[in-house]
Amino acid sequence: MEEPLLRSPGFRNLFVANAVSQLGSQISYVALPLLAVTVLGAGAGEIGLLAALSTITVLVLGLPAGAWADRVRRRPVMIAADLARAGVLLSVPVAWWGGWLSMGHLYAVAVLVGAGTLLFDVASLSLVPGLVGRGRLTSANSLLVGTSSGMDIAGRSAAGVLVQVAGAPLAVLADALSYLWSAAWLRGVPEPGSTAVREVAVREPLGRQISAGVRFLFGDPVLVAALVQGTMANLAFPLCSVLLPVLIVDQLGYPEWVLGAYLAVGGLGALAGSASAHLIGRRLGTGRATWLVSLATAPASLLIPFLDRGPWLWGAAAAWFVLTFRTGVNNVLLVSLRQRVTPDDLLGRMTATMRLLLMGAVGLGGLLAGALGEIWGVRSALVTGALIMAVSWVPILLSPLRRQP
Known part of the structure; x- marks a missing residue:
C-alpha cells in the first residue's frame, strides 16, 4: 500500500x-481592484487594464521561462519568485502610507507579480511528477487544486471583510507576508530529476529548446484540444468577473464584503469540482468526464449577465458556483493528463507554452472587459463572456481528447 x-x-x-x-x-x-476603485477612483477601463496586466506578462516571458525551467533547478526559482513578489507587494502599502500611490504604481505591481507567478507556476507544475510519480498525478493535483480552491474561498471572503475593516493596503500587506511564508516552506522541498538531462539542455541553444516545446504541444491533438477549450474558458472568465467591483460595489451599492462573498462562491465551486475530479475521472475516463461535465455546466453562464439587486445577485452567484465546479474538475484532470503525456525534459516548456496561451487569454479577456465596459457598459462584458463560456465544451467533443482514459 x-x-x-x-x-x-x-x-x-x-x-x-x-x-x-x-x-x-x-x-x-x-x-x-478595490483599492483602485475606492482609493484612486478607477473606472471600468482602468480596472480592465489592471486585470489584464497581471497576466499579459506571460505573453512576453512565457516561452523563455519554460526553457529556463528545464535548464535549472526548480526549487530555487520558486523561492526567488516568492521573495520577489513579496517585495513588490510591500511597496503598495508603503506608497499608500507615503501618499504617492497611483494607478501607474498598481500597473507596475501587476506586471511584476505576474512575472513572478509565471516563473513559480511553471517550476511548480514541472516539479510535481518527479515528487510523486506519474501514477499518482491525479491524486496529487486533486490535493493541490482542491487546496487552492479552498484558499480562494478563505482568501476572497477574508479580503472583503479585511478591506472593509482595515482597508485595502493592509490586505495587500497580508499577501506579501504570505509569499515570505511560502518561501520558508519551500526550503524543505527536494529537487528530483536528472542533472545530466539539464546539462544537455544548457548546451542546447535557447531558441531551439523553445521551438521543441512548441512543436511538441501543437503536434499532439489531445493537448491542442485541451488548449483550445481552456483558452475559450479563460477568455470568458475575466469578461464575467473583472468588472464586478464596478458593478457590485460602485453601481449596485453593495458593501465590499458582498463582492468577497460572491467571488468566494466561485472558490467553493472549484473546491467541490477538484475534490470530486478523481472519482469522476475514474468512473468516466478523463475525456468523457471533461466534456460531459463541461456540457452540463457551461449553459449556467447565461444567468451571469442578469446579476442585479435582490435574488438575481445570488442566482448569478449560484451560476458562478456551477461554472467554477467545471473549472475544478478540468484543472485536475487536464493538468494531470498534460503531465502524464509529456516527457520530463519537456515539462517546463510544455507548461510554459500552454500557460502562455491560457494566461494570454485571461489578459485579453481583461482588456476586452475594460473596453466593452467603457463603450457599452459593464453588462456588455458579462454577456460576451457568458456566450463564449456556453460553447466552450465544443473543442473537446470534436477531438480525440474525449476518448482519453
Whole structure:
C-alpha cells in the first residue's frame, strides 16, 4: 500500500507553500481592484487594464521561462519568485502610507507579480511528477487544486471583510507576508530529476529548446484540444468577473464584503469540482468526464449577465458556483493528463507554452472587459463572456481528447 501523499515531506512542504501563497494571492485578487476603485477612483477601463496586466506578462516571458525551467533547478526559482513578489507587494502599502500611490504604481505591481507567478507556476507544475510519480498525478493535483480552491474561498471572503475593516493596503500587506511564508516552506522541498538531462539542455541553444516545446504541444491533438477549450474558458472568465467591483460595489451599492462573498462562491465551486475530479475521472475516463461535465455546466453562464439587486445577485452567484465546479474538475484532470503525456525534459516548456496561451487569454479577456465596459457598459462584458463560456465544451467533443482514459 502506497504512503499517503501528505506523509511525504517533500510533497507536504510543496503543498503547504502553495496553500499559503494562494491564500494571500486571493486576498490581493480582491484588494487590488478595490483599492483602485475606492482609493484612486478607477473606472471600468482602468480596472480592465489592471486585470489584464497581471497576466499579459506571460505573453512576453512565457516561452523563455519554460526553457529556463528545464535548464535549472526548480526549487530555487520558486523561492526567488516568492521573495520577489513579496517585495513588490510591500511597496503598495508603503506608497499608500507615503501618499504617492497611483494607478501607474498598481500597473507596475501587476506586471511584476505576474512575472513572478509565471516563473513559480511553471517550476511548480514541472516539479510535481518527479515528487510523486506519474501514477499518482491525479491524486496529487486533486490535493493541490482542491487546496487552492479552498484558499480562494478563505482568501476572497477574508479580503472583503479585511478591506472593509482595515482597508485595502493592509490586505495587500497580508499577501506579501504570505509569499515570505511560502518561501520558508519551500526550503524543505527536494529537487528530483536528472542533472545530466539539464546539462544537455544548457548546451542546447535557447531558441531551439523553445521551438521543441512548441512543436511538441501543437503536434499532439489531445493537448491542442485541451488548449483550445481552456483558452475559450479563460477568455470568458475575466469578461464575467473583472468588472464586478464596478458593478457590485460602485453601481449596485453593495458593501465590499458582498463582492468577497460572491467571488468566494466561485472558490467553493472549484473546491467541490477538484475534490470530486478523481472519482469522476475514474468512473468516466478523463475525456468523457471533461466534456460531459463541461456540457452540463457551461449553459449556467447565461444567468451571469442578469446579476442585479435582490435574488438575481445570488442566482448569478449560484451560476458562478456551477461554472467554477467545471473549472475544478478540468484543472485536475487536464493538468494531470498534460503531465502524464509529456516527457520530463519537456515539462517546463510544455507548461510554459500552454500557460502562455491560457494566461494570454485571461489578459485579453481583461482588456476586452475594460473596453466593452467603457463603450457599452459593464453588462456588455458579462454577456460576451457568458456566450463564449456556453460553447466552450465544443473543442473537446470534436477531438480525440474525449476518448482519453
